[in-house]
Each structure stands twice: as structure tokens, then as C-alpha cells.
Amino acid sequence: MPFLSTRGEKNVTASQAILRGLAPDGGLYVPAAFPVIPLADVAAMATQPYPVRAARVLGALLDDYRQQELAQATALAYARFDGDGPAPLRALAPNLHMLELYHGPTLAFKDMALQLLPHLTRLAMDKNGEQRELFVLVATSGDTGKAALEGYCGVPGTRCAVFFPSQGVSEAQRLQMVTQAGANTHAIAVCGNFDDAQNGVKRIFADADFAKTMHAQGRTLSSANSINFGRLAPQVAYYFSAYADLLATGAITPGQRVHFAVPTGNFGNILAAEYARRMGLPVGKLLCASNSNNVLTDFLATGVYDANRPFHQTISPSMDILISSNLERLLFELCGRDASAVSAWMRALRTGGRYDIGATHLSALRGHFLGAWVDDGTTRATIRQVWRDHRRLLDPHTAVAARALLDYRQQTGDMAPAVVVSTASPFKFGRDVAQALFEDPAADAADDFACCRRLADTCGLTVPPAIAQLPALPIRHTLQTDPADMALTLLRALG
Numbered sequence: 123m124p125f126l127s128t129r130g131e132k133n134v135t136a137s138q139a140i141l142r143g144l145a146p147d148g149g150l151y152v153p154a155a156f157p158v159i160p161l162a163d164v165a166a167m168a169t170q171p172y173p174v175r176a177a178r179v180l181g182a183l184l185d186d187y188r189q190q191e192l193a194q195a196t197a198l199a200y201a202r203f204d205g206d207g208p209a210p211l212r213a214l215a216p217n218l219h220m221l222e223l224y225h226g227p228t229l230a231f232k233d234m235a236l237q238l239l240p241h242l243t244r245l246a247m248d249k250n251g252e253q254r255e256l257f258v259l260v261a262t263s264g265d266t267g268k269a270a271l272e273g274y275c276g277v278p279g280t281r282c283a284v285f286f287p288s289q290g291v292s293e294a295q296r297l298q299m300v301t302q303a304g305a306n307t308h309a310i311a312v313c314g315n316f317d318d319a320q321n322g323v324k325r326i327f328a329d330a331d332f333a334k335t336m337h338a339q340g341r342t343l344s345s346a347n348s349i350n351f352g353r354l355a356p357q358v359a360y361y362f363s364a365y366a367d368l369l370a371t372g373a374i375t376p377g378q379r380v381h382f383a384v385p386t387g388n389f390g391n392i393l394a395a396e397y398a399r400r401m402g403l404p405v406g407k408l409l410c411a412s413n414s415n416n417v418l419t420d421f422l423a424t425g426v427y428d429a430n431r432p433f434h435q436t437i438s439p440s441m442d443i444l445i446s447s448n449l450e451r452l453l454f455e456l457c458g459r460d461a462s463a464v465s466a467w468m469r470a471l472r473t474g475g476r477y478d479i480g481a482t483h484l485s486a487l488r489g490h491f492l493g494a495w496v497d498d499g500t501t502r503a504t505i506r507q508v509w510r511d512h513r514r515l516l517d518p519h520t521a522v523a524a525r526a527l528l529d530y531r532q533q534t535g536d537m538a539p540a541v542v543v544s545t546a547s548p549f550k551f552g553r554d555v556a557q558a559l560f561e562d563p564a565a566d567a568a569d570d571f572a573c574c575r576r577l578a579d580t581c582g583l584t585v586p587p588a589i590a591q592l593p594a595l596p597i598r599h600t601l602q603t604d605p606a607d608m609a610l611t612l613l614r615a616l617g
């Protein structure tokens with residue numbers, strides 16, 4: 123089953139799609155058709171360890187990878203997760219569950235894909251006879267960067283450079299990146315916000331001179347951002363895994379629909395849920411939860427995507443995004459895979475910052491997707507409420523999704539089984555979680571690590587070692603750049 127681009131290119135293999143990241147026509151790669159995984163196979167997953175579940179789903183999606191290669195890759199990738207396993211499902215109430223995706227080495231759900239992507243990439247290089255060094259460029263709003271650095275660190279034949287916004291990442295996130303080990307890793311601060319960093323990386327990818335210089339140096343560019351299909355495919359797997367666990371515990375009956383509430387930024391995580399639905403998983407509503415950067419909420423309400431609005435820095439920084447790149451893949455399905463319609467919308471977005479999909483597409487969209495947004499004050503209140511009611515400590519991103527679900531239930535009375543996708547450890551955002559939980563402005567003055575210790579003491583938890591050890595690690599990356607000079611800075615970093 124080949125892949126095609128949302129802007130028209132056809133007949134690309136999965137490994138080619140993963141190597142390239144972005145299609146040469148500027149589009150995103152999608153499978154030519156969605157394979158169906160029968161419900162009986164999903165039920166059978168209940169007794170399988172996570173790597174086996176993931177290999178089953180990936181095998182259906184990635185045409186030119188052998189099942190045994192995938193089984194080996196998932197076994198290696200998910201061995202680096204803590205004792206709770208890669209994607210444990212926790213019940214808060216009989217019909218309310220948390221899918222915890224933050225048990226990897228960097229404590230955010232990005233590890234689910236970025237621990238695996240380097241393996242998929244290595245295999246893709248071998249399959250396509252790629253001899254050059256694969257130079258992976260990443261723009262990050264905080265979590266992707268560290269997860270990519272950690273995933274590619276030391277992988278032969280690869281190099282990874284991460285651009286993160288100098289403002290708007292948490293202290294723990296920044297330290298995680300600038301202390302990254304490995305001779306093949308680079309972390310560079312961009313004076314600006316995430317959209318500045320992401321646009322800068324897109325410009326580098328479109329820069330023919332830069333590509334020429336890289337080729338002369340024996341390098342070829344690739345992306346680990348969630349536009350890469352190799353990021354998306356591993357994310358589809360955990361929706362199947364969650365459903366298998368719900369079946370196994372008797373929380374649902376086979377075929378029963380399950381709602382998912384997903385804290386959304388670049389639209390990768392929630393799109394993976396939509397792909398799972400298209401692959402036969404009984405997915406109910408998809409609640410697209412945003413913070414005050416509520417461009418997606420408005421889009422799902424009106425059909426107008428309008429990025430011309432102020433950018434807000436929030437306590438859920440990994441969702442501080444105005445251009446949700448993966449939405450392009452959903453639009454492609456929505457309009458019956460009409461590449462010229464998608465191209466026109468994306469052109470309008472590039473030139474005027476907005477597009478309108480019209481009433482027909484909007485009503486199709488609203489059959490499955492609902493948008494909601496939550497401000498910082500309500501996010502903090504939700505962290506307090508869930509701790510009080512359920513004794514679960516949520517990070518701000520997860521709290522946004524939890525609030526969206528609780529509000530949806532209150533508004534509709536729909537108490538169908540639902541899963542809140544939990545995307546980060548609360549200790550990754552220790553200061554904001556402490557401020558929320560203790561309602562204590564003094565937490566402002568304390569450092570992030572003191573906040574984490576206080577949280578751990580109060581809640582009877584342990585600060586994860588990946589956070590606790592950060593202050594003692596040497597700073598290894600100090601480069602800074604203006605958005606306009608990112609290519610130059612990168613060349614300097616390469617020496």
C-alpha cells in the first residue's frame with residue numbers, strides 16, 4: 123500500500139515517506155488507503171505486551187517494513203519506558219479513564235513516537251540505500267525537541283538539531299534540551315515563539331542553497347516534526363491499545379464507542395485517533411481541547427481557520443500553536459482526497475492566514491470532532507479539582523483535556539466511556555502545577571525543582587529521576603539565533 127501527498131504526489135513507499143518527512147510538493151504523506159484492523163485482533167491485544175500491539179498496528183500501516191523488523195524496533199523503543207509500561211490506562215471512575223503516555227525517558231507523550239522514529243528511519247535508510255548522514259531538523263514548543271534529541275542521540279548515520287523558542291518553554295524543558303548529551307545533537311534557542319521556530323525550519327527545508335550545502339557535506343535533511351508519517355503511525359497504536367485494555371477490564375463491550383479527549387497543538391495526537399477510527403476502531407467523539415490559543419476551537423465551530431489573532435503564552439506551552447500542521451491531513455480526508463482543494467486552502471493560509479472550508483465540510487467534521495478551549499485559570503482549577511476528587515495529579519496539558527471532557531459531559535449529559543489522553547508528567551511543569559495545587563503565589567519565587575519536591579511530598583509521589591537530576595547536569599548547548607538567521611546558525615553549529 124503506497125503513500126501519497128495531500129498536495130498530489132503519488133506512489134511513495136512508507137520508508138520513503140518517513141525519510142523525506144515533508145513531500146517535495148509541500149504536502150504531507152498519507153496512506154493510499156486505511157487498512158482495517160478487525161475487532162477480534164484488537165481484543166487479542168489485551169494479553170499482548172505493548173510492543174507487540176504497536177507492531178501489529180504499524181505493520182498494517184507501513185507497507186515496506188517487514189513484521190519482524192517492526193517487532194524488533196518496537197521492542198527496542200519501548201524498552202526505555204519506566205516500569206508502568208508505555209501506555210497504561212488508569213480508571214478514575216467506571217466510565218472515565220486516563221491514557222498515560224508520559225512514561226518515556228523525557229516524560230511527555232512525544233516519546234511514544236520519537237523513541238521509535240529513529241529505528242524506523244534507520245531501517246528506511248537501509249531500504250533506500252541512503253548513504254548520506256540523515257540530518258533531522260526539529261522545531262519544538264518544548265517537548266518534541268528533547269524527545270527527538272533523546273531518540274536520535276547516538277543513532278549511527280544520523281544527526282539531530284532542535285530549535286526551541288527562547289520564551290515559552292518551562293525551565294525543566296529548557297534544561298532537558300541544553301544538557302542533552304551526544305556528539306550528533308544540537309539544541310538552539312530561537313528569539314521568538316514556537317511559530318517563529320516552526321516557520322524558520324520550514325524556510326530551511328524550502329531553501330535550495332541550504333540543501334546544496336548539505337549535500338556537499340554528505341548530509342540529507344529530514345524532519346522529526348509530527349508532519350512526518352513516522353511520528354503519526356506509532357501514535358495510532360496507543361488508541362488501539364487503550365481500547366484493548368478497556369475491553370480486557372470489562373469497562374466496555376466489543377464494538378462500544380469510546381470518546382477521547384485530546385490536548386491538542388499541532389493536531390498530531392488527535393489525528394492519530396481519527397486514523398484509528400478510519401482503521402475500524404470504535405471511536406466516538408474526539409474532543410479537541412485547546413488553551414487560549416483557540417484557533418482550532420473556532421475552526422471546529424465555524425469552518426473558518428483564522429490564524430490572524432494574538433499569540434498567547436500559557437501554562438500548557440506545548441499547545442501554544444496557531445498553525446496546526448497536521449490539520450492538513452484531516453482536510454484531505456474531509457474533501458474526498460482532493461489535492462487541489464487542500465493546496466488552495468494551504469495557499470490561502472500562507473498568504474492571508476485564513477481559509478474557510480464551507481458549511482458542508484464543516485457539518486461532516488462536526489460529526490466526530492468537537493472543539494473546546496480552556497484558559498489558564500480554569501486549567502489550574504481543574505488540576506485542583508481532579509486532585510481533590512480523584513487523587514490524580516495532572517499536568518496542565520492533560521488538565522485542559524480533562525476540563526473539556528467534564529464540560530462536555532455537563533453540557534450534553536453524555537456519560538459514554540471516555541478516555542482523557544494524558545500527555546505529560548506533572549513534574550515536567552512543576553512550578554505551574556504547584557501554583558495551581560497550592561494556590562500559592564510564593565511558588566513563583568521558588569525554583570522549579572523546589573516546586574517538584576513540594577508536590578512530591580504533598581502528594582506522596584516521587585520526582586522522576588529525569589527531572590531530579592537536571593540541575594546537576596552540565597550545560598552543553600548555548601547557541602541562540604534570530605528567526606531570520608536560523609540557517610546560518612545551523613551551519614555554524616555544524617562547524
Ligand SMILES: *Cc1c(COP(=O)(O)O)cnc(C)c1O
Nearest residue numbers: 265387388389390391440545546
Ligand atoms: C505536543 C504536546 C501536545 C500537543 O500534541 P499535538 O500532537 O501537537 O496536537 C499536548 N501535550 C503535550 C504535553 C505535548 O508535548
